[in-house]
Amino acid sequence: xxxxxxxxxxxxxxxxxxxxxxxxxxxxxxxxxxxxxxxxxxxxxxxxxxxxxxxxxxxxxxxxxxxxxxxxxxxxxxxxxxxxxxxxxxxxxxxxxxxxxxxxxxxxxxxxxx
Numbered sequence: 001x002x003x004x005x006x007x008x009x010x011x012x013x014x015x016x017x018x019x020x021x022x023x024x025x026x027x028x029x030x031x032x033x034x035x036x037x038x039x040x041x042x043x044x045x046x047x048x049x050x051x052x053x054x055x056x057x058x059x060x061x062x063x064x065x066x067x068x069x070x071x072x073x074x075x076x077x078x079x080x081x082x083x084x085x086x087x088x089x090x091x092x093x094x095x096x097x098x099x100x101x102x103x104x105x106x107x108x109x110x111x112x113x114x
Contacts, residue, residue: 010112017058017111021102024051028099032092045080048098052078055105062111071105074098 003011027047031040056071077084077094086094 006112013058013111017055017109018106020051020054021105024048025099025102028095028102031095042080045078045083048078049075049080055109058111059109064109064111067105067109070101074101 024047027044030036031044052071052075056068056075059067059071077098
C-alpha cells in the first residue's frame with residue numbers, strides 16, 4: 001500500500017524544517033570561530049532571522065506554541081533590521097545556544113503530529 005498524500009506532505013514539511021534548522025545551526029556554529037569578517041555576521045543575521053521565522057511559521061501552522069515562542073525569540077534576537085548590539089562574548093553564548101536549539105528541533109519538533 002503506497003503512503004497517503006497526508007503522510008508524504010508531513011514528511012516533506014519535516015524535511016524542509018530540518019534542512020532550515022541544519023543550515024541555520026551551521027551558520028551559528030561557524031560564527032564561534034575567531035577571525036571572521038564583519039560581513040559574515042551580517043549574513044548570519046539574515047540567514048538565522050529568515051530560517052527561524054520560517055520554522056516559527058511552520059510551528060504556528062501546527063499549533064506548536066512552545067516552538068513558536070522559541071523560534072520567534074531567536075528570529076527577534078537575530079533581526080537584521082533592528083540590530084541588538086551585544087559584546088562578542090555574549091554573542092558566542094547566544095550563537096551556541098541558538099545552534100543547539102536548531103539541532104534539538106530536528107528531533108524534538110515534529111510537524112504533522114497533534
